[in-house]
Amino acid sequence: MKFEIDKQTLKDLNVFGTSPSDKSLFSLFDATFCAGGKKKLTAFFSNPSDDIVFLTERKETIAFLQKHFPEGINLDKNSLDFAEYYYRHANFLAEVPSLYTVFVKFLNRLNNYKKFHLIDKGVLSSVKLIESLHSFAQLLGEKCALEECPRLLRERVTELLRRIDQEEYKDAIHPKRLNAFEIIRMDYVFRKTHRSDLSFFLEFIYELDAYMSVANTARKHGFSYPEILPQADNILQVVGLFHPMVEHAVASDVSIDAARKLLFVTGPNMAGKSTFLKALGLSAYLAHIGFPVPASKMRLSALSGISTTINLADDLNLGYSHFYAEVKRIRNVAEMLESHPNMLVIFDELFRGTNVKDAYDGTLAIASAFSAVKSSFFVLSSHIVEVAETLEQKDGIQFGYFEVNAPTGDPSYTYRMKEGISDIRLGMHIIRKEGLIDFINKLSK
Numbered sequence: 001m002k003f004e005i006d007k008q009t010l011k012d013l014n015v016f017g018t019s020p021s022d023k024s025l026f027s028l029f030d031a032t033f034c035a036g037g038k039k040k041l042t043a044f045f046s047n048p049s050d051d052i053v054f055l056t057e058r059k060e061t062i063a064f065l066q067k068h069f070p071e072g073i074n075l076d077k078n079s080l081d082f083a084e085y086y087y088r089h090a091n092f093l094a095e096v097p098s099l100y101t102v103f104v105k106f107l108n109r110l111n112n113y114k115k116f117h118l119i120d121k122g123v124l125s126s127v128k129l130i131e132s133l134h135s136f137a138q139l140l141g142e143k144c145a146l147e148e149c150p151r152l153l154r155e156r157v158t159e160l161l162r163r164i165d166q167e168e169y170k171d172a173i174h175p176k177r178l179n180a181f182e183i184i185r186m187d188y189v190f191r192k193t194h195r196s197d198l199s200f201f202l203e204f205i206y207e208l209d210a211y212m213s214v215a216n217t218a219r220k221h222g223f224s225y226p227e228i229l230p231q232a233d234n235i236l237q238v239v240g241l242f243h244p245m246v247e248h249a250v251a252s253d254v255s256i257d258a259a260r261k262l263l264f265v266t267g268p269n270m271a272g273k274s275t276f277l278k279a280l281g282l283s284a285y286l287a288h289i290g291f292p293v294p295a296s297k298m299r300l301s302a303l304s305g306i307s308t309t310i311n312l313a314d315d316l317n318l319g320y321s322h323f324y325a326e327v328k329r330i331r332n333v334a335e336m337l338e339s340h341p342n343m344l345v346i347f348d349e350l351f352r353g354t355n356v357k358d359a360y361d362g363t364l365a366i367a368s369a370f371s372a373v374k375s376s377f378f379v380l381s382s383h384i385v386e387v388a389e390t391l392e393q394k395d396g397i398q399f400g401y402f403e404v405n406a407p408t409g410d411p412s413y414t415y416r417m418k419e420g421i422s423d424i425r426l427g428m429h430i431i432r433k434e435g436l437i438d439f440i441n442k443l444s445k
Contacts, residue, residue: 003048004305004340012310013282029217037209048288050302058290060150066215068143079125086122123186130172223292233301234258240296243279250415260398262371265381266422267402272415273381304340310348322353341375371396388421
């Protein structure tokens with residue numbers, strides 16, 4: 001079953017951003033050094049999964065590279081660029097190596113014939129890449145002698161060595177200055193008899209580049225590697241969760257299990273509710289692409305999808321008000337749950353587009369209905385404290401609030417979630433502090 005994640009959720013979590021200059025989740029991890037690596041990283045981000053074996057193998061591979069190869073792999077960027085160009089653009093006939101082709105090559109080289117320049121530089125660049133890959137494989141073997149190598153990485157490197165150890169590449173792994181005949185011979189190998197090998201070498205570099213990029217981000221920002229458990233375990237537990245794009249972010253803990261699968265979060269505006277919801281959503285997303293997460297520790301049962309509703313807009317083109325857009329969104333989420341029963345569902349400030357009475361009734365009804373759905377996790381936030389107080393009478397719901405200290409009237413935000421229900425109301429305090437009433441009263445005089 002395909003992992004469920006829609007455009008609204010990708011937008012809420014700012015996974016890809018709306019423009020290349022956006023500070024998105026993807027850009028946070030993108031430290032790739034080549035276009036192929038960036039394309040591979042994009043593919044990782046675009047294909048979340050609930051396959052525990054697949055996710056575990058990927059995260060173990062990244063963690064291993066983070067630990068043992070902090071400096072990455074030693075590759076010459078210019079050689080890589082030209083090897084790629086040679087592979088994709090040298091589409092003319094590969095000459096069978098012979099004294100005659102050497103003679104023709106010599107004559108054309110005198111005339112600076114660009115085809116033979118492409119062959120010369122393309123072969124030498126490809127040979128340099130193979131030399132670097134062979135050195136990496138040897139170093140990896142040394143690391144694996146000290147610590148068990150992840151299966152995914154071991155299989156990739158075993159295939160790499162199988163190809164490199166062929167007789168045709170002896171000139172590549174024993175570096176020397178290649179003569180004209182050897183260059184023509186290697187060109188024939190690269191473009192004719194073993195063309196798939198060069199494709200494999202490039203794809204190996206791209207994948208390694210993407211993995212190294214993720215590992216560097218994990219090291220730089222203090223991310224940890226999540227433990228993905230079977231869906232039957234029914235657990236979502238995060239210690240030290242923080243939002244990676246918020247400077248000096250304050251960490252919070254959250255634990256949801258089978259007994260209480262709905263977390264209802266309260267607190268005044270600006271206390272940190274929305275940031276927490278985004279951090280939780282993007283951490284679950286990262287876990288399901290096999291990546292490290294912004295937390296000290298994370299354990300969660302495999303999800304079949306993630307749905308968030310944090311920055312929902314109205315749709316004037318369809319004639320939808322914000323309230324009706326919210327109603328349609330809830331219906332859409334319910335339909336997702338019907339086909340994907342193990343989801344994480346997040347709603348921030350339900351029914352903010354209507355009056356207080358309808359918002360209270362609607363939030364209470366939807367939260368009560370969701371609390372009876374035992375197959376998925378739900379996290380809902382609201383600043384309507386009265387809803388939480390009513391929900392306390394129901395089973396299957398836990399409560400968290402974002403602490404605000406206001407001993408002298410001026411609020412001090414801790415941005416840390418605690419267990420319970422908020423009793424802080426700051427709306428009128430902020431209005432008075434901004435002098436809105438006095439300013440407007442002056443207009444009537």
